[in-house]
Amino acid sequence: MTKKLLPGEPGRPRRRLPADAPPSKYDPKGIFYTKEKAELLCQMIMEGKTLREIALLDGMPARVTVFFWLCKNKEFAEMYDRAREFQAEHMDDLIVECAQNANRTNFQAARVKIQAYQWRAERLNPKRYASTAKLEAKQQLVISRNPEDDKMA
Numbered sequence: 001m002t003k004k005l006l007p008g009e010p011g012r013p014r015r016r017l018p019a020d021a022p023p024s025k026y027d028p029k030g031i032f033y034t035k036e037k038a039e040l041l042c043q044m045i046m047e048g049k050t051l052r053e054i055a056l057l058d059g060m061p062a063r064v065t066v067f068f069w070l071c072k073n074k075e076f077a078e079m080y081d082r083a084r085e086f087q088a089e090h091m092d093d094l095i096v097e098c099a100q101n102a103n104r105t106n107f108q109a110a111r112v113k114i115q116a117y118q119w120r121a122e123r124l125n126p127k128r129y130a131s132t133a134k135l136e137a138k139q140q141l142v143i144s145r146n147p148e149d150d151k152m153a
Contacts, residue, residue: 031061033069038076041066042083048090088125091117 031037041061044054055063070077095117102110121129 031059031065033073033076037061038069038073038079042079045080045083046086046090048087048094085125088121088129091121091124092129095121 037060041054045051051063051066054060055066061069066080070080095114098110098113098117118129118131122131
């Protein structure tokens with residue numbers, strides 16, 4: 001007799017979700033997309049919460065549902081991207097707080113935290129927090145040939 005494998009156990013084949021699957025069908029919590037729910041989720045992200053922490057809260061969607069929402073809803077994707085950019089501001093606050101709380105006994109740990117927060121802020125909002133400046137230049141060169149110049153030569 002073969003043992004029945006539970007979800008997530010090694011050896012159990014993963015079920016592929018169809019590309020056009022509605023998010024709520026595969027959400028273990030059964031949370032449907034609403035604008036209010038999306039705004040609350042983005043607000044929590046701006047406050048520094050991770051998507052994993054948010055998914056553990058009652059009434060909030062699972063991570064996989066958020067990923068479906070990002071794929072299916074352009075307005076939500078833009079709102080989510082903006083929330084991630086603002087999350088970098090929260091990282092900046094954590095850097096200052098960590099530096100202010102550092103002392104002789106915990107300065108090494110504080111330095112590691114600060115470096116992690118800096119790295120994360122650079123990835124979340126590279127335009128504002130990148131350690132190196134990117135220089136972009138656009139120039140158009142127009143060369144026109146005047147047939148009268150050939151007659152003078």
